[in-house]
Amino acid sequence: MTLSSIRRWRRPRAARRYPHPLTAHQLWMVSLSAPVSRDRSASRTTLYPFTRIDDDSARNWLAEQWEITSRAELTDRLDGLSRSGYRARALQLLGVSPLAWDAALYADIARLGFGCGMITEAEAWTALKNIVPAVVGTYASWQEYADHYLLGRTVWRDGLRGTQDAAFPAPQSAADAHLRALLNPANRSSPWNLAPWDTISHPDRPR
Template sequence: MGLWNIRRWTKPRTKSRYPTPLTAHQLWMVSLGAPVSRDRTASRTTLYPFTRIDDDSARGWLAEQWEITSRGRLAGRLDELSRSGYRARAQHLLGVSPLAWDAALYVDIARCGFGCGMITEAEAWTALKNIVPSVVRTYASWQEYADHYLLGRKVWQDGLRGTSDSSAPAPQAAADAHLRALLDPANRSSPWNLAPWDTISHPDRAR
């Protein structure tokens, strides 16, 4: 095992810093970002984005993938994703507006913003709550959400063709397999099974 991996796995576990389990509503909101979080280091049941405390990775990811290096840039990117995002291009090309793709990215970015200290925990929850109404109005199940996520991903990936980043996206097969695992009713670790779609429509509760 390389030195970098040893250092990563000796970092404190996220639950040692944030031991209180998310409520049902909180887990549902975090789960909107589950399609993006394919890496085994990703946490899908905490607001903090990783299974181990790694603020530098959260900061580096925002800078490298999104050119987000300040609160102002973070707020601007979240606002753009909530208002139009990639779905504006999809609407123009396909006549369909896949909100799920933008919502998943929105949640992922907000969590990383919290993870590196760019925003507070309270601000991160406020950001996640802001995206909930439009998502609930648009979809009736995690299956519908997953279908639109994949559609949005395809439009995004097609837009990268011919650029220097064309080799960056993970293979479509990897995204498909990840979503199948999230939707698999036998997958007890799937946050979508831990927080079914209608969870957000019922009173919040401790888990």
């Protein structure tokens, strides 16, 4: 076990700070970011983005990967992803607009923004609710959502070729394996099995 792993393990569990379980609708909204959350420290079933309290990691990730260091930059990035995001380039190249890629990033950034205190819990939920109509109006299943997420990721990776960030993304095989695990009906921990696609179209309920 590495020193960083030991330090992370010693941090309090996020469930202690946020003990109330999500409703069915809330879990579905959080699950929009599931394709992005491959790290073992990530939480896929809470609004807080990690299993243990780690506000610094949320802040550092936003700064290093997104150049987001303020509330204004966070809200501007969310607005950009909701309006056009990376799917505008995909539409030009392929004639297809993979909303799922932008929606997953949008949900991930909103959760990280909440995780480091740039936005409140209520504001994070409002941000997630704002993206729901477009997602529901575009896809009919988590499978369709996953397919378009991978398409958007491919276009994004191709755009990094020849730049200093070309080696940054995880291998495509890792993304493929992660999506297969999320879609596997036998995976009881998958948020997509805990909150099936049609969950958001029915009245909300406690879990």
